[in-house]
Amino acid sequence: MAQSNPPFMSGVPELLLLRLLDQQEMYGYELVRSIRKVTGEAISLGEGVIYPVLHGLEKNGSLRSRRKAVAGRTRVYYALTRKGRDRLDKLRSDWHRIQGGITTALENPSHA
Amino acid sequence: MRDPDFARLRARLLENGIPRRHVRRTLGELEDHYRDLMEEAAVNGASVEDARAQAAARLGEMDDVIAGMLACRDLRSWAYRYPRIAVIFYPLACLFALPAMPVIAGVSNAPLLARWGASLLLAGLFTGTMLLVLQLSILFG
Numbered sequence: 001m002a003q004s005n006p007p008f009m010s011g012v013p014e015l016l017l018l019r020l021l022d023q024q025e026m027y028g029y030e031l032v033r034s035i036r037k038v039t040g041e042a043i044s045l046g047e048g049v050i051y052p053v054l055h056g057l058e059k060n061g062s063l064r065s066r067r068k069a070v071a072g073r074t075r076v077y078y079a080l081t082r083k084g085r086d087r088l089d090k091l092r093s094d095w096h097r098i099q100g101g102i103t104t105a106l107e108n109p110s111h112a
Numbered sequence: 113m114r115d116p117d118f119a120r121l122r123a124r125l126l127e128n129g130i131p132r133r134h135v136r137r138t139l140g141e142l143e144d145h146y147r148d149l150m151e152e153a154a155v156n157g158a159s160v161e162d163a164r165a166q167a168a169a170r171l172g173e174m175d176d177v178i179a180g181m182l183a184c185r186d187l188r189s190w191a192y193r194y195p196r197i198a199v200i201f202y203p204l205a206c207l208f209a210l211p212a213m214p215v216i217a218g219v220s221n222a223p224l225l226a227r228w229g230a231s232l233l234l235a236g237l238f239t240g241t242m243l244l245v246l247q248l249s250i251l252f253g
Contacts, residue, residue, distance in 0.1 A: 028141055029148040046172015047149070048116075051141055052180030052187070055134070059186040076141055 012043070013053045015095060018080060018088040021063065025079035028054065054078055062087050115164065116146060121174045128182050129192030138181070146171050 020026065020034050031054075032047045057063045062084035067074050080088070118139055125135045149167035158166055181187055191198035218225055 029145045032145075046170075046176050047145060048142055048171045048174065048177040049180050051138055052177060052184055055138070055181070055187055056184035059184070073144060074140075075144070076137070 011091070013045075013050065014057065015088070015091045016043070017050070017053060017057065017078075018062065018084055018091065021078055021080045022085065022088055025066075025077045027075040027077050031078070057084065114168070116142070116168050116171055116174055118143065118174070121178060124178050125181055128178075129188040130181055131189045134187060138177075142171070142177070 016035055016039070017031060020031060020038070026034065028050055029047075032045075032050055035043060035045075054063065054065075058065055058078065060083075061081060063078045064081050065076050065078050068077050069075075121142070122135055122139055125138065126132065130138075146167050149170050150163045153163035153166040154160070185193060191202075
């Protein structure tokens with residue numbers, strides 16, 4: 001069955017992609033496989049939606065891409081730029097702040 | 113299950129102002145991804161038909177890809193991002209380009225024009241010579 005993931009488009013993919021590309025350059029299919037692996041398949045997405053996110057990040061300077069021939073195919077590899085690293089730091093601190101707030105709210109509902 | 117509708121994806125992106133080069137690249141990446149998914153399914157023992165179905169399901173709806181691309185304003189061509197400027201710029205550009213068009217056409221078709229000019233010159237010389245011969249034969253004949 002086809003998967004549709006509007007929630008996936010709300011900032012989580014950006015964070016995950018930047019985090020994964022901080023370690024090494026990867027192409028789209030490889031990135032999705034890594035997302036499935038590192039999230040323990042908790043995040044299941046229509047894999048095609050990764051490309052608009054990647055292209056948007058490249059356009060705003062967070063990523064750069066290069067074509068590389070691998071096993072008879074030309075892959076588009078993405079890598080993080082310095083701007084992307086700054087963006088990752090910001091998203092990561094935002095995520096921890098929000099996660100902390102939600103955890104507090106869940107554990108102490110009377111304070112909410 | 114059918115293959116993902118890449119043709120429709122292409123058409124929708126182009127008609128919504130995503131530059132042609134970018135559309136080509138997006139399609140290339142998606143088709144490669146689809147092929148990778150089919151190969152993965154085949155390695156896991158799926159039949160060709162099952163592999164196609166699984167790959168299409170995992171790639172997801174092309175409508176989501178279209179929505180994602182169109183939501184990112186920076187991916188659209190400048191004429192779509194700044195339509196008011198485009199409305200002024202394009203007619204002005206045409207106005208200035210119009211006088212240059214014959215020159216550009218001449219330069220790009222230089223060999224053809226040279227052949228055409230040479231033929232015209234030869235035809236003129238031949239006709240002139242014939243008329244001259246005729247005139248001389250009347251005068252001295």
